[in-house]
């Protein structure tokens with residue numbers, strides 16, 4: 423074995439050994455130290471920041487671009503994915519990179535519903551006294567779990583970054599990462615199972631301070647999962663590559679109920695063989711169990727007037743109920759609304775700016791989640807920044823920040839939301855043209871999807887009565903801002919209802935209620951997927967959606 427270097431990782435005080443020239447991120451992952459990485463280790467997400475106090479390779483061009491010259495030169499900041507360690511020393515994981523378990527994450531209405539036990543379906547499948555049942559929503563970027571006791575009461579909940587995000591920021595790039603062969607798929611799946619195991623471990627630790635051991639796992643009587651179709655296949659160990667090809671059909675589509683022992687590999691997530699596993703049915707390649715559970719949770723399938731469910735996440739699902747049908751569309755929006763891909767982006771946790779006002783003189787005021795100074799912008803903050811810039815006349819309809827002499831907050835293609843003195847990191851929070859473009863692409867994907875669904879259903883935009891907005895972004899989103907940026911197309915005057923993690927709520931209901939299971943199966947049978955490729959002018963609708971043309975700020 424070649425020379426091994428020893429790194430002390432602060433503040434965890436973990437020791438990591440790494441061969442000379444070894445990649446720092448790989449060494450972290452091997453030791454179970456996870457960073458919020460959201461690209462294929464190519465330096466584009468800029469989230470795997472660490473401070474390196476050990477001999478290492480020279481700072482690369484991509485790091486200078488991502489972190490800025492000042493930060494790399496004076497503070498020793500590096501991207502872990504681009505750092506090769508050449509000697510022993512110390513690595514500091516800064517606060518902005520410690521978001522693995524999303525402490526203080528905003529929980530929406532779904533949590534109030536599960537806490538109060540007011541599911542829309544009667545609870546009749548509770549675990550035995552002393553045992554537990556868990557529901558897990560496998561989001562593209564976030565894994566969310568809920569643990570229930572023998573009364574069907576919520577015992578604990580938690581949320582963490584999906585470790586498979588390392589292999590691509592959305593489902594398409596994640597599938598591309600295991601195109602090469604079985605080994606790549608196995609690596610992605612083991613990331614998924616590691617994440618599931620950590621969520622269960624945390625749920626148990628939070629409920630009764632129980633260590634997740636053989637003893638505790640035997641007390642997990644049942645676990646229900648929902649997620650997009652790709653995540654559900656990865657969980658089961660079925661390579662979903664074919665889903666990416668026409669006719670985009672899932673290999674596993676029906677509701678699944680099995681003992682964990684019959685699903686190879688689940689034991690590595692710490693799930694005992696005797697635990698019953700329930701998996702939500704899917705509809706189509708990109709319309710998965712999360713969309714089905716979301717519809718069941720909001721009872722969209724019983725809506726008496728036209729209504730829409732928008733699940734705003736990395737993989738955005740939308741379902742329209744109207745004219746007796748349930749029409750579903752999936753938009754790959756990327757993780758912009760989850761706070762990633764934005765230069766100063768972060769999750770909606772303490773320290774994130776989620777509201778912004780910019781007045782006519784370009785003076786800025788903002789709201790920070792939790793106590794203290796800001797350290798970044800969450801997805802809602804990014805949308806608020808675009809809306810505020812538009813209202814202040816500081817953004818063109820094509821999405822460029824207008825140069826202005828009246829304030830030093832505006833530089834070339836950038837706007838300073840918070841100066842270095844105002845933030846907890848000592849770095850300014852800056853919003854750039856590139857960030858505007860990320861929001862622009864994501865909002866255009868949603869706007870085009872909504873338009874496509876309305877057309878498919880033969881409905882006028884004005885007939886829509888209600889829009890349920892799901893996802894942690896949706897719980898905080900300002901309805902007016904969504905209209906201003908054009909995520910909700912003009913002409914829609916529907917009431918906007920934030921519903922929190924509707925998929926997680928539906929999955930919890932599926933876990934605990936036989937009536938909910940019937941509803942979920944019924945919804946999956948009735949839902950009709952709308953394929954963008956079959957719509958003649960979809961591309962034109964999308965391109966039109968890129969512009970910022972809300973009447974409120976037209977000159």
Ligand code: FES
Nearest residue numbers: 459465467468503
């Ligand atoms: S920049 Fe390192 S993983 Fe994305």
